[in-house]
Amino acid sequence: MEIQDTKSTLQVSPRNEEKIKKIWKTALILLAITLAEFVMAFTMDRGILLYSIFIALTIWKAKYIMMEFMHLGDEAKPLFYSIIVPLIFLVWLVITLIKEGSDIFMMRW
């Protein structure tokens, strides 16, 4: 690779403090949710209620990562929906395979 001029020819804009603040805020939210999950793992009884809470909190975290970090919310609406809508199928897959797993459990034990 040949680099003759390493000086930038692009106009550097100043930091957008508001945006940066929002990034750190999102990071704190993600951290807080993870800590809450951690506490619940040790204090609550295992069962369908706890699992549902965990999955709901995880999807909530996923929302923050996709919307704030991956900026999916800022994309054009058709792009946004072409990513989000196919994921709805996964909701069905989760429901149906948990049901299937529970049925296998009933037959085995």
Added chain:
Amino acid sequence: MSAHSTAIEVSSKRGVWGGGNEPLKASYGKLMMWFFLLSDIFTFAAFLISYLAIRVSYPTYAGAAETFTGSNEYWPVPELVFEALPFLHGVHAPLIFVGLMTFILIASSVTMVLAVEAGHRNDRADVVKWMLWTLLGGITFLSCQAWEWSHFIHGTEGGSLLTYVNGLGQNVTETVFGANLMVNEYGPAAFAQLFFFITGFHGFHVTIGVFLLFLCFYQAAVGVYDKRGHYEMVEKIGLYWHFVDLVWVFVFTLFYLI
């Protein structure tokens, strides 16, 4: 675009079907990255949801933590399996190490998004700085996972007395140490198999991510993106890296919490 500069006049009056539209308003590279990630989401979802299905088909270990021993009869509780720390042999620290790994990966995702923000501003110094932090986070995470795997494979001192069908189809009862794809001291064979496949596949993605991060860091540092006129590559590699973090969030919940 002015009407005089083109042979064919592109007017808004031609409507949606007249051509010249960009309905998704994103570059080719970014679009393809998104659709690749969508397909990758389905791959990981298949793995993780299979884990969930197999997990709920077994009873959970319900006894006291002190007397925990692996068995084919029940699924192990994660905090009793993943409870070791490097350099602190024999210390019972449930989920502390994996919590640390999660923190490192989320932190590297934050520095990545800061690099993307710097890229939007064409600020090379900031891009290089944040890419370096992200790279460091990625390498640290991989090292942690290497330790985690090594510990998982070698197992505990006591092992577990298990009855299982070995590779020759014989029914054997013996003390098992650590884990492999055939048998493991923690629980049913599927537990270790899924552990290796899911965290392995994720680790493989992280490894590729670290290569991409290095490439991006290097190219930003030597001024390739300045010459190119934009920092879109930081954004695309950022998407991939956030995806790796996104998947880990689910792996963490399903493997280490449930």
